[in-house]
Amino acid sequence: LEKEYDLVIVGSGATGLVSALQAKRLGLKVAVIEKMASLGGNTMRASSGMNAAETEVQLANGVIDDFTAFYQETLQGGGKLNDKELLEYFVTHAPLAIEWLAKQGIVLSDLTISGGMSQKRMHRPQSLAPIGAYLIKGLLARCVAEAIPLFTNTKLVAIKKAAEKITGITVAGTDGKEVEVGVKALLLATGGFGANANLIAQYQPQLANYKTTNHAGASGDGLLLAQKLGAQLVDMNFIQVHPTVQQDFDHTYLIGEAVRGEGAILVNKNGERFVNELATRKRVTAAITALNENGAYLIFNQTVRQRVKAIEFYDKVGLVVTGASLAELATKLALPKENLSQTLSNWNQAVATRTDCQFGRKTGLVTLNQAPYYAIHIAPGIHYTMGGLHINAKTQVLDEDGQVISGLYAAGEVAGGLHGNNRIGGNSIAETVVFGLQAGKQAAKYILGK
Numbered sequence: 001l002e003k004e005y006d007l008v009i010v011g012s013g014a015t016g017l018v019s020a021l022q023a024k025r026l027g028l029k030v031a032v033i034e035k036m037a038s039l040g041g042n043t044m045r046a047s048s049g050m051n052a053a054e055t056e057v058q059l060a061n062g063v064i065d066d067f068t069a070f071y072q073e074t075l076q077g078g079g080k081l082n083d084k085e086l087l088e089y090f091v092t093h094a095p096l097a098i099e100w101l102a103k104q105g106i107v108l109s110d111l112t113i114s115g116g117m118s119q120k121r122m123h124r125p126q127s128l129a130p131i132g133a134y135l136i137k138g139l140l141a142r143c144v145a146e147a148i149p150l151f152t153n154t155k156l157v158a159i160k161k162a163a164e165k166i167t168g169i170t171v172a173g174t175d176g177k178e179v180e181v182g183v184k185a186l187l188l189a190t191g192g193f194g195a196n197a198n199l200i201a202q203y204q205p206q207l208a209n210y211k212t213t214n215h216a217g218a219s220g221d222g223l224l225l226a227q228k229l230g231a232q233l234v235d236m237n238f239i240q241v242h243p244t245v246q247q248d249f250d251h252t253y254l255i256g257e258a259v260r261g262e263g264a265i266l267v268n269k270n271g272e273r274f275v276n277e278l279a280t281r282k283r284v285t286a287a288i289t290a291l292n293e294n295g296a297y298l299i300f301n302q303t304v305r306q307r308v309k310a311i312e313f314y315d316k317v318g319l320v321v322t323g324a325s326l327a328e329l330a331t332k333l334a335l336p337k338e339n340l341s342q343t344l345s346n347w348n349q350a351v352a353t354r355t356d357c358q359f360g361r362k363t364g365l366v367t368l369n370q371a372p373y374y375a376i377h378i379a380p381g382i383h384y385t386m387g388g389l390h391i392n393a394k395t396q397v398l399d400e401d402g403q404v405i406s407g408l409y410a411a412g413e414v415a416g417g418l419h420g421n422n423r424i425g426g427n428s429i430a431e432t433v434v435f436g437l438q439a440g441k442q443a444a445k446y447i448l449g450k
């Protein structure tokens with residue numbers, strides 16, 4: 001690390017890398033620091049896609065969508081508690097973010113649908129590979145091409161403010177040795193706090209013993225350090241539990257919403273459906289929890305498998321139970337055969353008539369009438385922290401009085417407000433790109449005095 005930078009970006013998830021590219025393009029001297037040994041943050045675990053409405057990709061696929069629907073459905077999903085200023089900026093800039101990525105060689109040209117949306121709004125790579133690793137790989141290649149310095153094993157431990165603005169930071173290496181670095185602006189792209197058991201217990205005591213899908217770096221450092229400077233935290237008790245997490249082994253695996261979006265159903269120990277599988281995460285989670293059966297089973301077939309590449313991976317690590325026939329699957333899962341068979345015929349009837357009388361599911365209607373059949377055992381797990389630093393649509397961090405803390409920016413999961421009390425799948429990746437671009441731009445505007 002050098003002694004001084006225009007902008008230091010803390011965190012190497014999608015938010016950090018996107019903002020670094022933007023800031024570099026606008027002429028800033030930037031550096032990205034990352035406390036973990038590897039780059040990419042929790043973004044690396046993102047599996048589903050990136051939401052945007054009114055995109056070229058949608059038009060090319062005959063999908064007629066609009067900003068109003070995207071805005072309203074995100075608001076609906078978030079319990080109408082979303083920060084409206086952030087949401088407006090988010091919705092109207094998402095198509096530009098998709099285009100910006102395409103210009104970087106990161107092409108999201110396949111569309112799928114997921115929980116809480118009425119249109120195919122979730123963009124993902126044509127290869128159908130999980131989006132996170134694809135995105136980080138593409139962004140890192142661009143950062144290397146732009147000679148943006150990236151420092152791993154380098155942790156932000158303190159932020160300095162003098163004369164009412166940010167002037168520097170203290171970073172520590174793995175040996176604990178501290179170094180001071182002068183900055184004109186600082187961007188916190190440090191992600192959420194889903195892996196910080198103490199913070200989770202403090203804000204949501206009933207989730208204290210839940211497992212998390214997050215990487216260990218999701219410990220909330222950024223928001224705690226900014227809070228010491230007087231930054232305001234919002235929505236900290238809004239913690240998203242993802243309904244479908246495989247957690248029967250040491251490592252937890254998030255089973256992407258696309259599995260349901262592309263056609264999987266959920267059944268209980270009685271082999272019966274119990275919820276609209278594509279209701280919001282909050283509702284599906286509540287329904288699984290209410291079963292009181294230590295989770296539930298995702299049931300799907302080859303059609304779903306072909307549409308969701310991640311299933312190959314789930315299978316490779318041993319999460320998928322296969323039945324050469326439905327009866328065999330039922331036996332392996334210890335579910336009543338007759339019930340399961342009845343459930344599937346009811347479901348196929350619902351698909352044929354496009355009417356799910358039982359639970360009102362309207363999307364991901366795929367016939368399940370051909371062996372082999374597959375299942376994954378899932379239960380809810382801590383997935384995403386909606387709350388965080390209070391920012392405005394310029395990504396400036398605000399203090400307890402709503403005043404801007406000069407030179408301090410935050411974007412991505414570390415920031416709170418956009419998602420209200422429940423994030424729609426596919427909105428977090430979109431948030432990293434939309435607000436990563438904005439943070440890089442706003443920091444440049446501030447530093448260059450434009």
Ligand code: ADP
Pocket residue numbers: 010011012013014015016033034035036039040041042043044154155156157189190191192217218219220221222411412413414432
């Ligand atoms: P986002 O999706 O908002 O980009 P991610 O979770 O993908 O967030 O990335 C955040 C990154 O920030 C993670 O790689 C995490 O290890 C890193 N990070 C968190 N706290 C610190 C810190 N104190 N110093 C440096 N890096 C940090």
